[in-house]
Amino acid sequence: MPAQAEDELIVADQKGQQKALLEAAGAAKDLPYHIRWVEFEAAAPLLQALGARAVDTGIAGDGPFLFAWGSGLPIKAAWVIPPRGAGSATAIVGAAGSPISSPANLSGKRIATGRGSVGHLLLLRLLAIGAIPAPAPHIVFLLPAQAKAALDTNRVDAWSTWEPYISLAVISGHGHIITDAAGLMPNNSFFVANTDALARKKLILADFYRRMTTAYNWGTRHQTDYSHILARQTGLPEDVAISVAQKLIAVPAPVTPDVIQAEKEVLDTYKSAGFITRKDDLSDAFEQNLTH
The missing domain is CATH 3.40.190.10 (Periplasmic binding protein-like II)
Structure with a gap:
């Protein structure tokens, strides 16, 4: 990948979960760019930071992502993490x-x-x-x-x-x-990036999402190992970290038209409640052509 050593990806995290998983899986080895992690308490401030270009990418649930996109933020979902816990997360x-x-x-x-x-x-x-x-x-x-x-x-x-x-x-x-939330909504999460990062750092983002996919694959096979590292890095009690690992570790994948169609229910829910008025087509909220 033609990235230079001075290239930097600024990644938003919640409770240190993505950093813990990437490092536990050994998927951060030989990075041709630097990752700067920034911690957030919840998806809403994370997405605001994305929209302000303070960070390049981060994970958010479909609800907060589409809520933020619907408010006009220049962000797109580039990679989907399907629900593992059937909505129990x-x-x-x-x-x-x-x-x-x-x-x-x-x-x-x-x-x-x-x-x-x-x-x-x-x-x-x-x-x-x-x-x-x-x-x-x-x-x-x-x-x-x-x-x-x-x-x-x-x-x-x-x-x-x-x-x-x-x-x-x-x-x-x-x-x-x-x-x-089982059976009530798609329960997807997404790797979200701002449109500026997608334009300037497309290859780096694609490489990062590939590495995170490798890390999640590792996590599905080593939930106990991952939970130990999650507990150590985040301060979560060991039994809590085990529960989180069981509910959140799934395998990410590129966004597909079927994923977008499923998310129409989320957008319609917010629109019906009067929280979103954005008229753009839902497909504009997603990046489907990320090279990886």
């Missing part, structure tokens, strides 16, 4: 001891989530199919650390969130799963 968590045990119990309750997050998308889907009856819950938009504190102090009744926060809450005994 997104869930609504109730506090330990809470009597809330089903979506129907969420009527009129206060639920924390991130604006435009996969947790937000899950709530919108539950409302759209009538699983949460009237009156609608009051959605409180908070970042994960704030949402956790709000749930722990009973300032909200539930938290619609994602991994590793689900496993952190449940395994620690501080929460229980009320419902998850």
Whole structure:
């Protein structure tokens, strides 16, 4: 690959998960460019940084990606990570001891989530199919650390969130799963890049996605090894890291027309709720011609 040593790829990460996987798999060896990792708490600020060209690429769930794209950010999804946990990596968590045990119990309750997050998308889907009856819950938009504190102090009744926060809450005994996203949405994640990086660093991005695909393949065969390294690098408890590895390790692949068609449901959900008005064709949100 004709990349120079001084070339740099700025990669956004969440909870150190991608860096841990790449290094555990040995897929970062002999890099002809430098990777600078930047840590984010959630997909929303990660995507804002992508749109501002502060980072080149990063992973986000389909919900926050399309929410950000729909707001006009110059970003595209270039590689898909299909769901491994059948939607269990997104869930609504109730506090330990809470009597809330089903979506129907969420009527009129206060639920924390991130604006435009996969947790937000899950709530919108539950409302759209009538699983949460009237009156609608009051959605409180908070970042994960704030949402956790709000749930722990009973300032909200539930938290619609994602991994590793689900496993952190449940395994620690501080929460229980009320419902998850299985069967309700595509549950894809994507490697997302800004359009400037796709134009200037296309070959580097293609090489990075190839290496991450190698790393994910390794992770599917060595989940225990990966979870040990994830725990060490991120500070997650070992049992939480094992749970996260089981739910999140799948094999990435290039975006296909079938993937784009499946994501129309996500876009339509946000549009129906009044959160997205962008009129561009959905295919404009995806990069299908990345050389690898």
